[in-house]
Amino acid sequence: MTTAELLDAALVEEATKKSGLIWVRGASGTERALWHVWHEGAAVVVGDGPGEQPFPDLVDGGPATVTVRSKDKGGRLVGWRATAVPLDPGTQEWEAAVGELKGKRLNAPDAETMPQRWARECRVLRLEPVRGAQVLPAPEGDLAAPPLPSSATTRDAVPAGLPRLLGRRKKS
Structure with a gap:
């Protein structure tokens, strides 16, 4: 490997290790936020089972594009x-x-x-970096997108009195 390739590989590994969330685009082109673990040279994800994160467009052995965000700022x-x-x-x-x-x-x-349930009902995938052109240039324009529909929502409507309570707290 050349020096540039080694530096790219180190950047990919360190950034992915420190980020708790990655954005992954699979075969269909839909990007999805996934929690992961960096293990032995790859990002490892678990999902596609009851109560776990969905990633239906990740094909076994297929390509994926991973975007790593900053843990503190949230940017790419x-x-x-x-x-x-x-x-x-x-x-x-x-x-x-x-x-x-x-x-x-x-x-x-x-x-x-949990491991027995994952073995029965889920998929565990290693997202292995492709050797060579690892680091992708930053895309142009705004990358903001509405969240994909999911049954995994936990947020309820904001209580009607909450803005008033928060406003009082700031004044005192």
Whole structure:
């Protein structure tokens, strides 16, 4: 590898490790925010099962484009191309990846049996950086998009009196 490729690989790894959320675009072109873990040279994600994040457009062995955001500012840090590699339950790779994912999964209703549920009902994918042209140039224009519909919403309507309460707090 050339020096530039090594620097690009280091940038991809460090930025992705520090970010708790990545934006992934699969075969259909739809971008989706996914929580992940950086493990052994790739971003590892779990989903496509009940109660987990959906990523239906990530095809096993197919291409993906990953955009990494800044953890503190939320803006785009780096983009890179990846290959979605499925991990088969029960393999040593799967066990190691799930061990890392389990520690990062928040608010799981079944923390003790979560790996067994993932093996039965979910997919675990490694988003492996493609060698060569890893770092993508920043796209032009505004990248803002409305959130995709999901059953995973937890936000209710703002209570009617909340703005008044917050306004009082600022004045005192």
